[in-house]
Amino acid sequence: MSASNTPDTGYSIEEGNNASRNAYAWAKKTFTTRAGLPGEPARGLDGGFSNEIRFGQERLGISSDGIGTKIELAERLDRYDTLGYDLVAMTADDLIAAGFVPTNLSNIIDVNTLSYSVVDELMRGLHDACQFSKIAITGGEIAELGSRIGGYPGARMNFNWASTAIGVLHPSLAQPLSGAAAQPGDAVVALQSxxxxxxxxxxxxxxxQRLFGDKWHEQAYDGPDAAQYPTWGDALLAPSLIYSPAVAALLDAGQPLRGAAHITGGGVADNFQRVLQNGLGAELDNLFPPLPAMQRLCEIGGIEAETAYLYWNMGNGMLLVVAPEAADAVVQQLTALGYAAQVAGRLMAEAGVTLRVAAGELRYG
Incomplete structure (x- = not known):
C-alpha cells in the first residue's frame, strides 16, 4: 500500500520515512567526530527512534520528539494539562523500546504570544507525567516567535512543544533491544492503548472537518464510550499511556525481552517491522480491538481498515517480542502493574506482517 495514495491523511508516511532516512544519513556522517571520545554514538541501531551514546562505561540513550497537531485539540478545548503525558510518552517510550530506562528530559515551547496560565497548565501536566515515569525535568526553554507560530484562532496561546529525553541502558542488557536476537516462534505481547x-x-x-465543519470538536460523540467522552474533541484529546515504567519493571524482573516496538505514526505494521530483522515476519491474530472512537471514525468517514492500521495504533500502543515460554508470565506481570496486555501473535520465518483483525486479513511488507 502506498501512503501517498491514501486520501485525506494530510501527510505521507512513505515520504516521511524517506525524509527521515535521508536526515539520518546526514547525521551518521557526524558520528566519526566523537569516535573514541565521550559521547561516541553506537552504530547498528538504524531504523529506531533513539540511539546510544557512550561515556566511558556508561551507555546512554537519547530521543527527541514532539506532540504534533494534537496541540490543536488542546487549543480548541482550552485544556492543556494532559499534553505532558503525550510529550513524555513520545520520547520515554521510544527510549524503553530500545532498552534505555528514561531518566531526564528537556523541553522547548515555541509560542506566538506568551500566556503564563497556559504554560503553567502545560508544565503541571509534564510534572505529573514525569513523576509517573520517574523522570527529572532538567532543561527547557520558552521561545516567543510571534507570527512564526500559528494555530487555532482565538486560543489563549498558539504553540509547538517538543522534548529530548535521555536514559541509561538497563543493566540486564548487554546491547540495546533491536530485535536482532529474535527468532521464529517468539511470542508478541501487545499492550493496550x-x-x-x-x-x-x-x-x-x-x-x-469534512463531516462536521469548523466546529467539529464540539460535535456530540456517539461511540459506545460517549459517557466518558461527550464530544469528538474530548475523545481525541485523551492522553497517552506511558509504557516505560512497565517495560523497565519487566527488565528488572529478568524477563527475556528480545525486541519492542512503540506504535506511533505508521501504525502497527510500519513500526513493528522496524524490529523484524534477519528476514523475520509476524502473524498478529489477537491484537486489542480498535478504540471505539477509531472504529466510529472509520464507519462515518469511510476509512478502510488497511489505512486505519497504518496511521493509528488501533488500540495497541506497544508490542513486545519475548521468548515463547515467558509470554504468559510477561502478561501476568504487566496486568499486575495495571496495564492491559495479551499475547497478540508470533514471529514467523517469512518476512512481512499479517494482521488478522475483525475487518479481515491485512498484509504489509
Missing part, C-alpha cells in the same frame, strides 16, 4: 496517543491526528482532523 486507551487513546490515539499523539499520532494520526491529521487524518482524524481532516475527516471530522
Amino acid at each position: 486507551p487513546s490515539f496517543r499523539s499520532n494520526g491526528y491529521s487524518l482524524a482532523r481532516k475527516t471530522l
Whole structure:
C-alpha cells in the first residue's frame, strides 16, 4: 500500500520515512567526530527512534520528539494539562523500546504570544507525567516567535512543544533491544492503548472537518464510550499511556525481552517491522480491538481498515517480542502493574506482517 495514495491523511508516511532516512544519513556522517571520545554514538541501531551514546562505561540513550497537531485539540478545548503525558510518552517510550530506562528530559515551547496560565497548565501536566515515569525535568526553554507560530484562532496561546529525553541502558542488557536476537516462534505481547496517543491526528482532523465543519470538536460523540467522552474533541484529546515504567519493571524482573516496538505514526505494521530483522515476519491474530472512537471514525468517514492500521495504533500502543515460554508470565506481570496486555501473535520465518483483525486479513511488507 502506498501512503501517498491514501486520501485525506494530510501527510505521507512513505515520504516521511524517506525524509527521515535521508536526515539520518546526514547525521551518521557526524558520528566519526566523537569516535573514541565521550559521547561516541553506537552504530547498528538504524531504523529506531533513539540511539546510544557512550561515556566511558556508561551507555546512554537519547530521543527527541514532539506532540504534533494534537496541540490543536488542546487549543480548541482550552485544556492543556494532559499534553505532558503525550510529550513524555513520545520520547520515554521510544527510549524503553530500545532498552534505555528514561531518566531526564528537556523541553522547548515555541509560542506566538506568551500566556503564563497556559504554560503553567502545560508544565503541571509534564510534572505529573514525569513523576509517573520517574523522570527529572532538567532543561527547557520558552521561545516567543510571534507570527512564526500559528494555530487555532482565538486560543489563549498558539504553540509547538517538543522534548529530548535521555536514559541509561538497563543493566540486564548487554546491547540495546533491536530485535536482532529474535527468532521464529517468539511470542508478541501487545499492550493496550486507551487513546490515539499523539499520532494520526491529521487524518482524524481532516475527516471530522469534512463531516462536521469548523466546529467539529464540539460535535456530540456517539461511540459506545460517549459517557466518558461527550464530544469528538474530548475523545481525541485523551492522553497517552506511558509504557516505560512497565517495560523497565519487566527488565528488572529478568524477563527475556528480545525486541519492542512503540506504535506511533505508521501504525502497527510500519513500526513493528522496524524490529523484524534477519528476514523475520509476524502473524498478529489477537491484537486489542480498535478504540471505539477509531472504529466510529472509520464507519462515518469511510476509512478502510488497511489505512486505519497504518496511521493509528488501533488500540495497541506497544508490542513486545519475548521468548515463547515467558509470554504468559510477561502478561501476568504487566496486568499486575495495571496495564492491559495479551499475547497478540508470533514471529514467523517469512518476512512481512499479517494482521488478522475483525475487518479481515491485512498484509504489509
